[in-house]
Amino acid sequence: MIPIHIEHAWKGTADCRNCGIRDMVLFADLNESDFNLIHAPIDDIAFSNGAELFGEGRQAGHVMTIRTGVVKLVRNVADGRARIVRILKTGDVIGLEALFSDVYDADAIALGDVSVCKIPVAVIKDLSAASPRLHMRLMERWHRAVKEADDWLATLNFGTARQRVANIILKMRHPNDPTIATIFSREDMGSMSDLKLETVSREVSRWVKEGAIEPLDKIGRRYRIKDPEKLQNAE
Amino acid sequence: MIPIHIEHAWKGTADCRNCGIRDMVLFADLNESDFNLIHAPIDDIAFSNGAELFGEGRQAGHVMTIRTGVVKLVRNVADGRARIVRILKTGDVIGLEALFSDVYDADAIALGDVSVCKIPVAVIKDLSAASPRLHMRLMERWHRAVKEADDWLATLNFGTARQRVANIILKMRHPNDPTIATIFSREDMGSMSDLKLETVSREVSRWVKEGAIEPLDKIGRRYRIKDPEKLQNAE
DNA sequence: CGCGGCCTTGATCGCACTCAATTCTAGTGG
């Protein structure tokens, strides 16, 4: 059993009114009177690579919004192996299940440095009783989560290893520069697509050899996508 | 390309107040004044086996509640093959994405006879502006959908063919009598777990041979589960 | 009885897994 290490640092109480990414997040269209309803502290917390934001089965009392960084959601399957069920990025919300369940459904683990706003469930409930605007935002998040989950199943877990790896690369393109993709450790990629890390490595190498992608570092994480068509139409 | 056949029959306008399964569905805790807000007709519609309740990419204007029967949600993947992303049963809600998106995210197809309440999106929106109770119900549904999707990925699409088939059988147990399971065509089972129909057939036969399950009909749909432990702990 | 649809079973092939060795990088300390 691998020991669970939780490394985090409190960075202060968040000032939601002046949040830099407020237009992306849950509180986007709250007004001044809404903010006055917040009676519990919303903390700004930083996690380092590999740290656990929360764990499957742990008591769930907070919803988190990702300010910066990338987080993987991991479900632990019966025989001890782990399965990555989703990847979440800046602006995404994790732990929404805390609103209904008293435990979290999955592990949330930082991939690199991550900072989050940790919002007590009580705050969400108070606000949502008062503000129909927050309701819409919340349901929008749920919708996004379901769509992502279905997408994950339909594209990343389907077809040959070659196709799966191509789809991971395409999925991990940068939103602002789609010619660049940052992918994960070969093991994580395998856990996302139900492949072994050696198979993932082989297929990545093959795409490089065929000229569809080009490494931008020496550790196999950042690539330039030179021929997206080719990746898309992998037979 | 397989022609899409839509077969349905209008069974009347639903009387939600006296609905037989009202305690299971979205409108469970509405009161009389809430019902008076419903200004568009909620139809009660029947579909026969193989009929399409709605299609991926079609214009989305209704949310449906399943009164009786079973429905499969299917995403069509690039190369023409189809992938079943979820199975929904009595009391479940389908097409929730209509609240946000103007198209449906997947095909919904009847497995056997199905009857549904077809609720216009406008009705949900009106009610949800007025009734925080409906809000909670809606989010509960979203939560269930996400959890089901993740579960699907973590249990049905993981491990050997033997394990996947075992997990499908366990998942399809009757809620009231867990010793009975009704499974689907071998092709549908394959599309759920990313296996070929021949492989599914072989593994089902093997479980029968090993005495873990016992056929209750001659067409390979209903089985008695004799040794759930064995299915659970398939190595 | 013949037909079509689905399930089952058999034989063979190939892709991804397994086991294993090697290379590369970043980090550490002399």
Add this chain to the structure above:
DNA sequence: CCACTAGAATTGAGTGCGATCAAGGCCGCG
């Protein structure tokens, strides 16, 4: 600056599981 190390990625060889191709059986139905 180089030696050393740990961790990750890469590459190779051989195996096995599930896909593929193909044949046959069973059930329901006209």
